[in-house]
Amino acid sequence: MTYQVMLGAPTETIESTLTAGFEELADSQIVSVHRSSKEIIDTVPKLPNLDVVLIHEELGPLPVLDIIRELSRSHPQLAVILLVEEVLPDTFNQAMEAGARGVLATSATVEELSARISTAADWSRTLRRHLEAASLDIPVSGSRGSVVALSGSKGGIGTTTTAIQLAMVAAKAKRSVCLVDLDLQSGDVPSFMDLTHRRSIVDLAEVADNISAAMLSDTLYVHPDGIHILLAPGEGERGEDMTASAARQILGALRSRYEVVIVDCGAYLTEASAMAVELADTAIVVVSPDLPAIRGGQRLVAMWERLQVRKKDEVTALLTRHSRKNEIQPDFVRKLLGTPLFKHVIPANYRALEEATNTGDPLRISDDGLRKAFRLVADEVGLLVTRASETEEPNSDDQKTGGKKTSLSGLLKKDST
Template structure:
């Protein structure tokens, strides 16, 4: 049994400690000398029983008991009083205490009160644990994105992950909450104008209902439900921790997934979201300033008792393969879990979404595949690998354009066109008995010419296919040459640091996209060579190359 003592009288404390030492299974985990210290210690050391002296200040002891009962409902509170009168006991019990201990102490009385309080605390913890488990099984999941600093892409990733989840699960309700109270970028990114915000819910947080919450929700045309930050910065003071807890409790009942943009600055609202979230993701970039800012954020959260670093997930955004600071170094600088999926620098891919104020305007299928991979790393429901956003406009991509024609398709198209031309000519040849006789020989000449054209198409088709295959091989070889150069550079950097060929080969594979990762790494002196197999290479027996190699020099950094 863990006991916290709230007392500023050293003599009474000494007497109490001597008696508690004689009780089996008790441990004094701290002594607080003021009411504020009691609340602070209780939040950090999780006691089972708190013993308060009636003269503990500066707050009245009854108010301290009520605060403990409100914030820590499973903690049993006992009050020490010099006069244990009926009025004293009634006041303490009305405030929420489990009993009053008289001073000077009687061992039997103290032992009985401590035992009863400990049994009550254990029982309450079991009840709360069962209630939390039952509520968790039927409530929506809160996924919080917070930035290591401003400009790392927190809002963009939060919105795109939410849209990707909604696309994969159209029957689910997804809500995006903008708690970046200073900037509020969600409304700007989606071009939404709102008359109400989360500040309006905070004003009436003591009398919330599902109707009130739904009235404050803005439904975007993409299907997302939005709870936006206030437009007037003066209203941010209303959004307190006490207001956010009932708001998120109702959001869990109304939505299957709540994605929160927590912003990039440490604030009370951000700290509350980190406490309430089922999963917290810290978005950072692979550079010194961002990683340093992330470390400062984590230290601040731990100092405030908000969360532990090991409970966080880290997502590395805007990864540039040419950067001196590798994305793999982030994992070595934090004890948090770094997601396997990293987001590359994608300015061109995201530019349409920012210009049109619509994330669905992103036309890169690879981007949405990456968002699906991020969702899987975050243990959200698995979605289909290839898809486009709901109602998305995949202009100029393989997602919406027809698949490239095969040789059989080309032959069928030629035959269809030829049959159409034949039918048209036959109709013109048989236009009627009154047609000019000179037109019939011309029709027969066209028939003979059509037969010659069909024969020419059949003869030229293999040559056309051979030319197309050669052009395709030139493109693939060029891409392989570029990819092997990038892989060789990555392997050289890794080998210069670690001196391990296997690590260099693994880094080379990570730096190449799927389809070009069939490669091998060899080291000779100060040179690292990558031999990469050309994907979909033509037949070897007619001279098509099967692999390429690239060599890069390295400078030892060990």
């Protein structure tokens, strides 16, 4: 997402210099320019997604350090950078004490401008997300969360039940968990958990490029057992509004806020469910011990591979409704599917799920063996322990600026010739 920057430039010459510098940056955008401290203070509250304010030392009528103090006091999540002709030790110390996030010389190169803006903007967004989360009870994990996508080889074999139970087990282990119902046309999570909610994942599709904690808070259902739930739309036809791009953005937003994101993809392939499978750290195909289910799993995994969504050896099968009396046993399932198979299985004890299903209380499972099976699978998936934080390697400054070494003062000289 593009960083949003406000400029405080006392003259048109300084404005044109800074604007020329930002034209070199692919990841930053000037959203407003102001000639006075009053304009800046009045405009900042109107730009909730503003990341950085870049203020020239000659901006008035308020002394520039007073402007920085006021912005830091009123908008602590906003990064302010002071632009000066020369970075002196006293100037730097005074600016930092006033609350600035950095001091930049007008002679700085475009690469230095890019680095300073991106660092400050990243800090601003992180702090803003934490402040929003604290006020709206939206967890922020502080690391890249784990996404687990479950897809059924056919309907009615326990995919939704498994997704809910895995989420419950993870929440009981004190993980921050979001359960996403991505079975867009016939999601059954509300029935299994006895809940109603006016919002669904489709409501986030139109704002997927800029999802805030406030938007999530309004859309998610918070279950008493600690799980946050993002539901499928109540009207199945609305599922067509969920594009692959929107699914990517939404899951990315959830991954940054929760330790565990469990996605119920249903038994039908859509753009959104394919994106979830592609992004998932763990992709699970749920099968029962019967040939129609196994063949359905074969077709689904083969389709993922043809569409370059996910390779077969990167998919793990989970066997439900297992019994030693079944004609089809785990080894045969593994051989037919040609994918890895979880060591643990979900036993065939339908009666033990009746009370939980009929009351909408997933915890009311009457069989200890079945509860244990879900815990073992959750442990095997890695839901009970905190994963090491994963980080993406940022682009280099040369990539952001095309490798050019132009200074802001150099641009000013060009404008004057």
